[in-house]
Amino acid sequence: MFKKVLEYAGEYRRTTYASIAVMLLGVLMSVLPYFSIYRLIAPPLTGELANPGQSLLWAAAIALCGVLYALLYVKGLSLSHRAAYSTLRNLRVSLQGRLEKQPLGVIKEKGTGTLKKMFTDDIDSIELLLAHALPEGLANVAVPFFVFIAMFFVDWKLALLSLCSLPLGLAAMGAMYQAGTSKVGDYYASARKMNNTIVEYINGMEVVKVFNRDGDSYRRFEQDVRGYRDFTLAWYKVCWPWMALYNSILPCVALFTLPVGAFLVLKDYSTLPDLALVLCMSFGTGAPLLRALSFLAAMPQVSYKIHALEQLMSALPLAQTEAPFSGRDHTVTFDRVHFAYREEVLHGISLTVPEGSLTALVGESGSGKSTLAKLLVHYYDVTGGAIRLGGQDLRDMSLQALNDQISYVSQEQFLFNTSLLENIRAGRLTATDEEVMEAARKAQCMEFLDRLPEGIHTMAGDGGKQLSGGERQRICLARAILKDAPVIVLDEATASVDADNEQYIQEAISELCRGKTLLVIAHRLHTIRDADQILVIRDGRIAQRGTHDLLMEEGGPYRDLVSAREQSQGWNRRPA
Numbered sequence: 001m002f003k004k005v006l007e008y009a010g011e012y013r014r015t016t017y018a019s020i021a022v023m024l025l026g027v028l029m030s031v032l033p034y035f036s037i038y039r040l041i042a043p044p045l046t047g048e049l050a051n052p053g054q055s056l057l058w059a060a061a062i063a064l065c066g067v068l069y070a071l072l073y074v075k076g077l078s079l080s081h082r083a084a085y086s087t088l089r090n091l092r093v094s095l096q097g098r099l100e101k102q103p104l105g106v107i108k109e110k111g112t113g114t115l116k117k118m119f120t121d122d123i124d125s126i127e128l129l130l131a132h133a134l135p136e137g138l139a140n141v142a143v144p145f146f147v148f149i150a151m152f153f154v155d156w157k158l159a160l161l162s163l164c165s166l167p168l169g170l171a172a173m174g175a176m177y178q179a180g181t182s183k184v185g186d187y188y189a190s191a192r193k194m195n196n197t198i199v200e201y202i203n204g205m206e207v208v209k210v211f212n213r214d215g216d217s218y219r220r221f222e223q224d225v226r227g228y229r230d231f232t233l234a235w236y237k238v239c240w241p242w243m244a245l246y247n248s249i250l251p252c253v254a255l256f257t258l259p260v261g262a263f264l265v266l267k268d269y270s271t272l273p274d275l276a277l278v279l280c281m282s283f284g285t286g287a288p289l290l291r292a293l294s295f296l297a298a299m300p301q302v303s304y305k306i307h308a309l310e311q312l313m314s315a316l317p318l319a320q321t322e323a324p325f326s327g328r329d330h331t332v333t334f335d336r337v338h339f340a341y342r343e344e345v346l347h348g349i350s351l352t353v354p355e356g357s358l359t360a361l362v363g364e365s366g367s368g369k370s371t372l373a374k375l376l377v378h379y380y381d382v383t384g385g386a387i388r389l390g391g392q393d394l395r396d397m398s399l400q401a402l403n404d405q406i407s408y409v410s411q412e413q414f415l416f417n418t419s420l421l422e423n424i425r426a427g428r429l430t431a432t433d434e435e436v437m438e439a440a441r442k443a444q445c446m447e448f449l450d451r452l453p454e455g456i457h458t459m460a461g462d463g464g465k466q467l468s469g470g471e472r473q474r475i476c477l478a479r480a481i482l483k484d485a486p487v488i489v490l491d492e493a494t495a496s497v498d499a500d501n502e503q504y505i506q507e508a509i510s511e512l513c514r515g516k517t518l519l520v521i522a523h524r525l526h527t528i529r530d531a532d533q534i535l536v537i538r539d540g541r542i543a544q545r546g547t548h549d550l551l552m553e554e555g556g557p558y559r560d561l562v563s564a565r566e567q568s569q570g571w572n573r574r575p576a
C-alpha cells in the first residue's frame with residue numbers, strides 16, 4: 001500500500017524518508033527519559049549512594065529529551081505534510097490524466113458524485129497514510145522494536161515476559177482487520193451511493209419541485225443517507241470490540257513482566273535492577289505502540305480507497321493513436337459495428353454517410369440512435385467492427401484530431417459560468433471577438449443578446465442558467481458554427497421550444513449545416529424530409545433505409561413512425 005502511493009511522491013519521496021528519520025529520532029527522545037528514570041532509581045536498588053550531581057544531570061536529560069521530542073515531532077510533521085500534500089497533488093493530476101484518456105462515456109457513467117468523492121475525499125484520506133501512518137506509525141513501531149531487542153541484552157527472560165502481551169494484541173488486531181475488511185466494501189459502496197444521490201438531488205431540484213416529487217426524492221435521499229449511517233455503524237460495530245481489546249492489551253507490556261518478573265527476582269533467576277530496567281523500558285514502549293495503533297484502525301479504509309483509485313486509473317483507455325487525421329475525405333462509415341454498455345445494444349450496424357450529404361437516424365426511444373452518434377464522436381470504443389472517417393479508423397487517430405473534424409451538438413447544452421462571448425469562443429479558442437460576434441449572428445443569438453444589459457459579455461451563470469433553453473441551444477450552435485468542423489453530428493433537441501425559438505434554432509442549424517457531412521438524430525420528422533438518406537433504427541439494427549419519399553411509398557416502420565407522429569403532433573410544419 002505504501003509502495004503504491006509512494007510512486008506518486010516523485011521528488012518528494014526523499015522528503016517522506018527525511019520525515020521518517022526525524023520522527024524516529026523524535027520517538028527515541030520520548031523513550032530515552034525512561035532510561036533516565038531508571039538511572040535515577042537505580043542507586044537505592046543496587047545499594048549505591050545516590051549522587052545528587054548525577055541525579056540532577058539525569059533529571060536535566062529527561063527535560064532535554066522532552067524539548068527535543070517536541071521539536072523533532074513538529075519538524076517531522078512539517079516534512080511529512082509537505083511530502084503528503086505534494087503527493088496528493090501528483091495523485092490528482094495523474095488521476096485527471098488517466099481519466100482524460102478514458103472514454104468520455106465511461107467517465108460520465110461513473111457519476112459526478114463518485115468522481116468528486118474520488119478527487120477530493122478519497123485522495124484526501126491518503127493524507128493520513130502519508131503524513132501520519134507512514135512516518136509516525138513506522139517510527140512508533142521501530143523504536144519499541146529496538147527497545148525490545150535491547151531488553152534481551154539486559155535479561156532475556158524478562159524481555160520475553162514483556163513481549164507476552166504482543167501475540168494476544170496482534171491476534172485481536174488481525175481479527176479486527178478481517179472483520180473490518182468484510183464490511184468496508186459495503187460501507188464504501190453506500191458512501192458512493194449517497195454522494196451520487198446528493199449530487200442528483202441538488203441537480204434535479206428543479207424537476208422535483210415542478211413535478212411535486214419532493215416526497216419521492218426526499219425519500220431516496222433519506223434512504224441513502226440512512227444507508228450510509230447504517231453501513232458505517234455496522235462497520236464500526238464489528239471493529240470496535242477488537243479495537244478495544246488490542247488497545248488495552250498491546251500497551252500493557254508490564255502485564256506479565258511485573259508479577260512473573262518479581263517471582264523470578266525472588267527466586268534469584270533475575271536481579272532487581274534488571275527488573276527495574278526492563279520495566280522502565282517496557283513503560284517507554286507503551287506510549288509509542290499506542291500511537292502506532294491509532295493509525296491502524298483506519299488502514300483498511302485507506303487501503304480500500306487506494307484500491308478503488310487504482311481500479312479507476314487502470315480502466316482501459318480509449319483506443320487512439322497520436323496520429324493526425326489523414327482521411328481522404330469526410331465520408332463516415334460504420335462497418336458492422338457492435339456495441340455493448342453491459343448488454344449489446346448495437347448489433348452489426350453498417351452505414352455510409354457520403355461527404356456533404358445528410359443522413360438522418362430515426363426510431364423509437366431506446367433503439368440506439370444516440371449510441372451511434374456517441375460512437376462516431378468516440379465517446380466509447382466499439383466492441384466489434386469499425387467506424388471510419390474518410391477511410392481512417394477512429395482508433396488510428398488522436399481524439400483531438402477527430403474532434404477537429406467533428407462537431408457534436410448534443411441535447412445537453414453545457415455552458416461554462418463565464419461570459420457568453422467566451423462560451424462561444426470555446427468552439428475555436430483562437431477566434432477574434434469579431435469572428436465570435438459573426439458566429440453569434442449566424443446562430444440567431446443577436447435577437448436575445450441585444451436585450452441583455454451587457455450583451456455578449458453577460459455571464460452565462462452556473463451551467464448557463466441565466467438563459468432560456470432555446471437561447472442556450474443557440475449559444476451552443478454558435479459555438480459549433482465558429483468551430484466550422486466538416487462533419488456535424490446533431491442530436492435534435494426533444495424539448496419543445498416556442499415557435500419563435502424553433503424558427504431561430506432551425507435557421508441556426510441550417511447555417512451550421514451548410515455544405516457539411518451530416519448525421520442527424522431526428523426527433524421531429526418534418527425536419528428531415530429532404531435528407532439524402534433516412535435510416536430507421538430498431539432494437540440496435542437498421543430496419544429500413546432510403547429517402548423520405550421512397551420509405552413512405554414502401555411502407556413499413558418509417559411510415560408507421562410518421563403516422564404515429566402525425567397523430568401525436570400534427571404534420572403541418574414547415575420543412576427545415
Ligand SMILES: Nc1ncnc2c1ncn2[C@@H]1O[C@H](COP(=O)(O)OP(=O)(O)OP(=O)(O)O)[C@@H](O)[C@H]1O
Nearest residue numbers: 109341342345363364365366367368369370371372
Ligand atoms: N450509459 C448507458 N448505460 C447502459 N445502457 C445504456 C446507456 N445509454 C443507453 N443505454 C441503453 O442503450 C440502448 C440504446 O440507447 P440510446 O440512448 O442509444 O437510444 P436512442 O434511440 O437514442 O433513444 P432516445 O431517442 O430516447 O434518445 C437503450 O436500451 C438504453 O437503455
